[in-house]
Amino acid sequence: MLPITYAIRNLFRDPGRLLQTVGGSALVVVLVLAAAALTRGMEGVLSATGSERNVILLGAGSEESVERSEVHLDAEAAAATAIRGLAQPLGTTAASGEIVYMAPLQIASGRKEQSLLRGVTEKSLLVHTRVRVIEGHFPAPGEVMVGRLVHRKFGVEPTALAPGAVLNFGNASFRVAGVFEAPGTVLESEVWFDRNDLATVTQRDSLSAVYLRLDTAEFDDAHVFTLQRNDLEITAIREDAYYEKLSSFYAPIRVMTWFTAALVAAGAVFGGLNTLYAAFASRIREMATLQAIGFTRGALLVSLIQESLLATLSGTLLAFVAAILLVDGRSIPFSLGTFSMELTPGIILLGLAAGVLLGTLGTLPPALRTLQPALPVALRSG
Numbered sequence: 001m002l003p004i005t006y007a008i009r010n011l012f013r014d015p016g017r018l019l020q021t022v023g024g025s026a027l028v029v030v031l032v033l034a035a036a037a038l039t040r041g042m043e044g045v046l047s048a049t050g051s052e053r054n055v056i057l058l059g060a061g062s063e064e065s066v067e068r069s070e071v072h073l074d075a076e077a078a079a080a081t082a083i084r085g086l087a088q089p090l091g092t093t094a095a096s097g098e099i100v101y102m103a104p105l106q107i108a109s110g111r112k113e114q115s116l117l118r119g120v121t122e123k124s125l126l127v128h129t130r131v132r133v134i135e136g137h138f139p140a141p142g143e144v145m146v147g148r149l150v151h152r153k154f155g156v157e158p159t160a161l162a163p164g165a166v167l168n169f170g171n172a173s174f175r176v177a178g179v180f181e182a183p184g185t186v187l188e189s190e191v192w193f194d195r196n197d198l199a200t201v202t203q204r205d206s207l208s209a210v211y212l213r214l215d216t217a218e219f220d221d222a223h224v225f226t227l228q229r230n231d232l233e234i235t236a237i238r239e240d241a242y243y244e245k246l247s248s249f250y251a252p253i254r255v256m257t258w259f260t261a262a263l264v265a266a267g268a269v270f271g272g273l274n275t276l277y278a279a280f281a282s283r284i285r286e287m288a289t290l291q292a293i294g295f296t297r298g299a300l301l302v303s304l305i306q307e308s309l310l311a312t313l314s315g316t317l318l319a320f321v322a323a324i325l326l327v328d329g330r331s332i333p334f335s336l337g338t339f340s341m342e343l344t345p346g347i348i349l350l351g352l353a354a355g356v357l358l359g360t361l362g363t364l365p366p367a368l369r370t371l372q373p374a375l376p377v378a379l380r381s382g
Helices: 004-011 017-051 075-084 150-154 195-202 219-228 239-249 251-281 284-292 295-328 345-360 364-371 375-381
Strands: 054-059 093-109 112-120 132-136 141-146 164-167 173-182 188-195 209-213 234-238 331-332 336-338
Touching: 004 239, 004 295, 017 239, 017 251, 017 295, 017 331, 017 336, 017 345, 054 219, 054 239, 075 093, 075 209, 075 219, 093 195, 141 150, 150 331, 173 195, 188 195, 188 375, 219 234, 234 239, 239 251, 284 295, 295 345, 295 364
Parallel strands: 112 188, 141 173
Antiparallel strands: 054 209, 054 234, 093 112, 093 164, 093 209, 132 173, 141 188, 164 173, 331 336
C-alpha cells in the first residue's frame, strides 16, 4: 500500500483543482443537509401538533380544512354532554369550540402578514395541553395572546410582540396580553383571540370546529355522536389524522425541494467528475511507473480514493460549518405556521454519508479508467 502522505502530497499538486473539488463537495453536502432539515422540520411540526387523544368535530365535507369548516354553536355543549368519557380536568369537560381564521394581521410598525387566528375560550387549554402561557395572561375581550414564534413571521424582534404591544385586525385594535409556547407545534405561530371578539370582527355566527380530549372514551364514541346528530351536519376526525392529511398535502413541496437540490448537486458532481478525469488522465504514466516498481493496481486505486476522500471530506467539514451558521435553528414560515430547521444526528449522518459517497463512488470511474491501460502502453503514454 502507498503511504497516506503520498495522497496528501498529490492533493496540493494542483491547488485550483483542490479548491474546485472541495467547493463542489461542500455545495453538494450543504444542499443535502438543507433539504433534509427542511423536510424533517415540516414533517416534524405537523406530526407533533396532532394528538391521538384529541378528536376534532368539523362541518361535513370540510375534513381537510378547519378554516373552511362551519359548525353550529350548539355542537360544543351537545358534544360535551352526550359523549361520555371525555377528559374532565378540574371538573370541567375538555370540549372547546373554536374559530380558526386565516387573515392579514398588522403590527404597530405597519407591517402586515397573513396569520392564523384562533378564537378561543379558556377551555381550549384543556384540549391543547402543550400550550403554556410564558408571559402575561390568557386574553380577555379586547386582547390577544401570541405564540412565541409569531414575531418571526413578521421579521421583528420578540419585544415587538411582547405584552402591551398593539395588533390591528380589520377595523379593530387588540392589545397583546400574553405570549404562549407549544413546543414543536404549529400553534406557536398562531394568534389567539377571545372567541367572541373574533366572531364579531369576522362577522361569524358559527364555530370552525369543536376540539374534544378523550379520557375513557374512544374515537368511535365521537363518531357515533356525529351520526346521531344529523341536524348538526358534523363529522369527526382524529387530530393526528387531520395533521397527517395536511402533511401529505405538503408532500409535493418536499419532493420539489429534494428535486431542486438533486439538480444542483448533479451539476456539481458532474463538474467534479470532469475535474477528476482531467487530473487522473495526466497521471497515467505515473501510475504505470508505480506499477513497474511493484505496487499493485488495487493499491493505486486505494491511494486515488484516499486522495479524493481527503478533498471531499474537507468539503464536507466546510458544509457542516456553513449549515450550522446558515441552516441550523433557522425558522421557515409556511401557510400553517413556522417550523425550525435543525441538524439532528440523523441529518448529520446523512451529510457525512453523502461526502463519503462523493469521495468513493465518484472517484471510481476516472480512477478505473486511469488504471485500465496495459503497463507497456501506459508507460509510453504522454
